[in-house]
Amino acid sequence: MFDNFYGFVGVSNDKDISSIEKFKEDVSGKTFCSGLFRFFKSDETEKWNGIVSDYYSDYLDNIEVICYDWLGRVFALSKFTNTIVFFEPGTGEVYNTDETFEDFFDITIKEYTNDCFASNFFELWYKYADEYQLSANECAGYIVPLFLSGEDTVENLEVCDMEVYWEIMRVAHNND
Incomplete structure (x- = not known):
């Protein structure tokens, strides 16, 4: 399982990854593709499930966060559809990939890297x-969010603490 993923990210894998749980254990907290995306540490998932659900209340108790990309977008497993969804704080949008966990990480991100991770x-x-190498708690966040007519340009991005970025975007988007 996940041989395509390991080949795509350029990591040799000699472990027996025979389940999604073993895969999640193996990639927990790791960064891939020079910071393009990284996986949450297992002890961070509960906190981030809450952060994402605070912004997107329709998903309260309905997701399990898996990884996030350099823009601070969070990818999660929907407990209802058993597919990967991702949450984009800079736009306020949610996207359903219609891909299972295994297909998303073993096929989709390799074939559609730009669509998945920009x-x-x-x-x-x-x-x-x-x-600049983003640290595990950082993302490149929009200075002026796209949902407030910000430009989708590198000049409109700044390095920020990801948790702070999510809170600012949540308040700005939801007017709380």
């Missing part, structure tokens, strides 16, 4: 930011 935009930002 990899082309990441490369532009990475050069613009002098190859």
